[in-house]
Amino acid sequence: MTSPDRPAAREPKYYTVKRHLLTSIEALEPGSLVATERELAAELGTSRTTVRQALVELVAEGRLVRRQGSGTYVAEAKMTWPQDLSSFTEQAEANGLVPSSRLLASARIRADDDVASMLNVSRGAPVYCVERLRLGDEQPIAVESSWLSAQRFPRLGIVMRRAGSLHAVLASDYGVRLRKGEESIETVPASPEHAALLQTDTGSPLLVVKRRSFDAERTPVEWSTSWFRGDRITLVASLGKRAR
Amino acid sequence: MTSPDRPAAREPKYYTVKRHLLTSIEALEPGSLVATERELAAELGTSRTTVRQALVELVAEGRLVRRQGSGTYVAEAKMTWPQDLSSFTEQAEANGLVPSSRLLASARIRADDDVASMLNVSRGAPVYCVERLRLGDEQPIAVESSWLSAQRFPRLGIVMRRAGSLHAVLASDYGVRLRKGEESIETVPASPEHAALLQTDTGSPLLVVKRRSFDAERTPVEWSTSWFRGDRITLVASLGKRAR
DNA sequence: TCCCAACATTGGACTAGACCATTCAAGATG
């Protein structure tokens, strides 16, 4: 009674625009300039808002880059990011990048319920929260927040102000070698703060990696959360024995 | 000359709405009805479009669920999904769910460049493409596409029409036991087709897991891609030695 | 020649509305 042959999935108009753009993009080199939003709207007989919705998704997929005042460009290929090495420094070097960090914040605070259970300390116990922007070849890769017990690692806040690698400090100053434990991965829209740090748009999808690390005696030592740009990064892990 | 104290990250209006909603949501039980879009727009002195943009992100984060004609509700908690077991069947059972599958398509096609290199066969060689909807307790969890060499696994298309578990078939009918190789994880917006299958919205962020599996002789056997709803699933892997 | 101010153009954010599809409850009908 409704429609004779019902399409399996009704396609919104913006999605038609998106597919049209996708085929145009495929023929172009990374860095090429794409038509302006107003041009596309006129050309495809639609509104700028609808064109914009298609562009938002293509940007989220890492196919396009928009620069206000300048134009929309075909994006560079995504970067792959290994997950099986222990530290950011190692992972960056495996990717052929020069790793660096900017210390955003380092505070001695009291553990809330989440942090307390993850570090196996009592609620309210003093913990260090170290927040860093991680860079590869001076380009922002991830924002990373780490929590560690302040009782176990006294003066960590002072030590971190001069050091680059947290894991190196733990090994040299405290004699702790980390092994990774559970890791969880999900996707969330970027907050304005994270977007600004990662030089992307508010609301664009990020990959969030939460990880707990243990020492040789299986005591939880570090609880960390990393935010990666979903449009620039593909996380890669080799699961079985190592590949090469 | 521009502004006396520049805020670190200018907050869009829709983000203020989002934070307002987030605090309201936190006090509510999953399943609770939230105010309508038009009410919120009037109440917060903004347009429905802006309210909608905030809702889109909260839905993407898995905090809210919208039902056309009915209303907007507080969502159930996300489901965690293990990554360290070999098959979907095992993973579902580890989660306490009854696994099932719907065979969407099963075709014998010629390998394109990507598939050929992943399976280590020549371009144009015959391969099977098996596309399945994976369910846990009858709820859609993931869409999964697998490619396997048709030369190595003759009559796989016929066999799969009756079988549920691909890995079980490989073991029983062909004597192959798989071990996992590299795995990559990224996030993409849902196509209308995937959205319909996973009962979510077109454009909502999905987690895409691509994986290559090998046999005991380290020959690539299966190349698969899985799409998970990013608002419902958190991927979990235990990295070091097994946790328990 | 060099620098800087003015301006046109781009994407970014937002508005106020239209129309549609789905849901669900209230009321009419058997």
Next chain:
DNA sequence: CATCTTGAATGGTCTAGTCCAATGTTGGGA
């Protein structure tokens, strides 16, 4: 009492426009 019809309310999609912020070009002045 059960069933069907109707219609109001909801979210889904799209339009056509405004104003703003960032960019890059152009032309005038030192």
